[in-house]
Amino acid sequence: xxxxxxxxxxxxxxxxxxxxxxxxxxxxxxxxxxxxxxxxxxxxxxxxxxxxxxxxxxxxxxxxxxxxxxxxxxxxxxxxxxxxxxxxxxxxxxxxxxxxxxxxxxxxxxxxxxxxxxxxxxxxxxxxxxxxxxxxxxxxxxxxxxxxxxxxxxxxxxxxxxxxxxxxxxxxxxxxxxxxxxxxxxxxxxxxxxxxxxxxxxxxxxxxxxxxxxxxxxxxxxxxxxxxxxxxxxxxxxxxxxxxxxxxxxxxxxxxxxxxxxxxxxxxxxxxxxxxxxxxxxxxxxxxxxxxxxxxxxxxxxxxx
Numbered sequence: 445x446x447x448x449x450x451x452x453x454x455x456x457x458x459x460x461x462x463x464x465x466x467x468x469x470x471x472x473x474x475x476x477x478x479x480x481x482x483x484x485x486x487x488x489x490x491x492x493x494x495x496x497x498x499x500x501x502x503x504x505x506x507x508x509x510x511x512x513x514x515x516x517x518x519x520x521x522x523x524x525x526x527x528x529x530x531x532x533x534x535x536x537x538x539x540x541x542x543x544x545x546x547x548x549x550x551x552x553x554x555x556x557x558x559x560x561x562x563x564x565x566x567x568x569x570x571x572x573x574x575x576x577x578x579x580x581x582x583x584x585x586x587x588x589x590x591x592x593x594x595x596x597x598x599x600x601x602x603x604x605x606x607x608x609x610x611x612x613x614x615x616x617x618x619x620x621x622x623x624x625x626x627x628x629x630x631x632x633x634x635x636x637x638x639x640x641x642x643x644x645x646x647x648x649x650x651x652x653x654x655x656x657x658x659x660x661x662x663x664x665x666x667x668x669x670x671x672x673x674x675x676x677x678x679x680x681x682x683x684x685x686x687x688x689x690x691x692x693x694x695x696x697x698x699x700x701x702x703x704x705x706x707x708x709x710x711x712x713x714x715x716x717x718x719x720x721x722x723x724x725x726x727x728x729x730x731x732x733x734x735x736x737x738x739x740x741x742x743x744x745x746x747x748x749x
Contacts (some may be wrong), residue, residue, distance in 0.1 A: 486510045486738045493724035498637035499742045500713040512638040514721035517630040517700050519690030520584045529602040531657040541574040558587040581664040586620040613639035627694040637718035644716035673732040674703035678739025684708040699724040703729035
């Protein structure tokens, strides 16, 4: 079982602590108690896996960290900074999102996740940038990802852009095709949850790309099709969640399952939340459940203040 009796106890204890603290009664003594129980409860979820989490309330700056400065494999969560690099290049070079981009038959490889290829076929075609961004962000398409890497000049150019924006701990070294060749390369495409949450924060404040492009990418993430069992599963139904997932379960190695998101709280504030799990010796469903459980604890804490 993923959740042991001690995990259930920790969750129940946390809920009791939060339930006994209304916004009117919370003070400097009760808040540290809640935080201590919260961190212990989240940490206890990660049995048979390595779990790291960082959450920041955008409007107040309050944060929660569980192994938050640990370098973790990004997997497809790197498609979020890739999308930012694409939009930045559009701004710098005055490129419209309806600009047509060539996809070659040689790009349309088999044995990789690609709703774009599955829906449009394996012969060469052209797509507007906005459609490629949709496939990359909302569908996590691996082929569209590498086409956009080519548009930006490769992973090194994307990495340099993100570093110049103030996030050197987000390291982008390989394309999807390169990651598929050797699964251990995932450890080089890495970030700390802290760094990724800070990038989400800067993005939401229009400090990475302009407001038009921020709103556009945020809408794509709100309509993400791959994250229903992760952060979204840990918040009340109908809660706005703009997220990007990442997953790797190789045949000969442990699993990685991630999700990053901007979550809207009941009071209208926003939570930048990054949850990363790697070296998981459980199946993907249990990994997703761990993300949902960790999210549930974080959300209860911030929503109950």
